[in-house]
Amino acid sequence: MFVDRLQIVNFRNYDELLVDFSPGKILIYGANGQGKTNLIEAIYYLVIGKSFRGKDNSLIRFGAESFQIGAKISKNDQKITLGVEYSEKGKFFLKNGQKQKSFSSILGNLKGVLFTPDEPVVFFGFPANRRKALDLFLAQTSKTYLLSLIYYQKVLTNKNALLKQSRDVENLIEAWNYKLAEFGAEIIKEREKCLKILNDIIKELNAQLRFLPGKIEVSYKTTGTDDKEKIFELLKQRYTEEKDKKQSLFGPHRDDLNFYVNGRDLKIFGSQGQKKGALLLFKLAQAVYMAKISGERPVVLLDDLYSEFDKEKKETLEGFFLKYSDQVFITATEPIDLKNYHQVVFIENGKVF
Numbered sequence: 001m002f003v004d005r006l007q008i009v010n011f012r013n014y015d016e017l018l019v020d021f022s023p024g025k026i027l028i029y030g031a032n033g034q035g036k037t038n039l040i041e042a043i044y045y046l047v048i049g050k051s052f053r054g055k056d057n058s059l060i061r062f063g064a065e066s067f068q069i070g071a072k073i074s075k076n077d078q079k080i081t082l083g084v085e086y087s088e089k090g091k092f093f094l095k096n097g098q099k100q101k102s103f104s105s106i107l108g109n110l111k112g113v114l115f116t117p118d119e120p121v122v123f124f125g126f127p128a129n130r131r132k133a134l135d136l137f138l139a140q141t142s143k144t145y146l147l148s149l150i151y152y153q154k155v156l157t158n159k160n161a162l163l164k165q166s167r168d169v170e171n172l173i174e175a176w177n178y179k180l181a182e183f184g185a186e187i188i189k190e191r192e193k194c195l196k197i198l199n200d201i202i203k204e205l206n207a208q209l210r211f212l213p214g215k216i217e218v219s220y221k222t223t224g225t226d227d228k229e230k231i232f233e234l235l236k237q238r239y240t241e242e243k244d245k246k247q248s249l250f251g252p253h254r255d256d257l258n259f260y261v262n263g264r265d266l267k268i269f270g271s272q273g274q275k276k277g278a279l280l281l282f283k284l285a286q287a288v289y290m291a292k293i294s295g296e297r298p299v300v301l302l303d304d305l306y307s308e309f310d311k312e313k314k315e316t317l318e319g320f321f322l323k324y325s326d327q328v329f330i331t332a333t334e335p336i337d338l339k340n341y342h343q344v345v346f347i348e349n350g351k352v353f
């Protein structure tokens with residue numbers, strides 16, 4: 001799939017923008033602070049239903065009252081339009097001109113993989129960030145996963161509210177635990193299945209790219225199991241502890257994924273370069289997974305790879321991404337190697353040339 005056309009109004013430093021894109025490798029270049037990442041941010045907004053780096057109200061152009069993003073997407077000879085409008089009054093999404101109840105009904109229509117220079121620090125920080133990254137990926141590729149996640153979150157919110165009450169709520173909690181076990185087991189099962197595949201892809205990619213010398217492994221660490229009866233039992237046994245702490249302590253919302261190189265945990269022992277390499281392998285593996293397993297080649301957004309890698313590494317990476325994607329956006333401050341790109345876009349002060 002690829003973004004055919006992007007239209008944005010009052011988003012960040014863009015007042016009105018209409019730009020057509022070709023499939024293939026697209027270079028977005030311009031000096032610092034001109035709007036390159038803002039453009040990437042707008043496209044990725046339609047992938048995940050929000051910004052990857054700011055709250056909605058900070059995205060409205062200074063002095064304006066709302067922003068809009070719209071895109072025409074081409075996939076398998078089919079054209080669809082996606083859009084979002086946000087103002088202080090609220091936010092709504094559109095698909096083919098039809099207003100949607102929520103973003104979840106259109107999640108997965110535009111599949112995307114994003115890499116930004118700030119990401120490794122965040123990703124290798126708190127477990128919640130790794131869970132979020134995995135969930136965003138899985139939710140794009142599996143509707144069942146997305147629904148299990150939505151239901152699980154709803155039940156978890158209700159259970160947490162009950163745990164905060166001072167009275168004994170064991171019987172009531174049991175009903176929520178039953179549901180948590182059911183959706184939780186589904187989530188764990190899907191994560192285990194997906195990570196097993198990603199792990200194999202990462203190993204194969206690393207053998208070709210040689211980003212991380214040594215044996216690389218991604219492992220999923222769960223506080224539960226993929227058997228709903230067992231999760232239910234586990235939750236039952238932990239009631240007193242959860243009641244004392246007034247929160248749900250066990251289940252997929254507490255899980256983590258770890259990267260190991262030669263058996264050593266990267267988040268503890270990895271250098272910045274190794275972390276960056278591992279995250280890029282993870283992203284590349286996601287593109288391969290989408291293309292091969294879910295059958296839809298994603299749009300890839302690579303922000304500022306030049307500041308990360310030398311020319312050779314950067315070109316190898318872009319080439320790999322292009323193998324599994326129909327469109328790769330690359331931002332840079334300089335117009336280097338223009339002949340390598342299918343389209344070149346120059347950005348200055350929120351205007352595209």
Ligand SMILES: Nc1ncnc2c1ncn2[C@@H]1O[C@H](COP(=O)(O)OP(=O)(O)OP(=O)(O)O)[C@@H](O)[C@H]1O
Nearest residue numbers: 012013032033034035036037038058059060061062
């Ligand atoms: N809500 C907003 N309204 C207007 N302008 C904004 C808003 N938010 C950010 N900006 C402007 O957007 C610009 C930053 O854009 P962006 O992050 O896309 O830069 P960039 O071209 O990627 O630069 P770099 O190469 O330094 O990463 C800044 O000039 C900033 O003032």
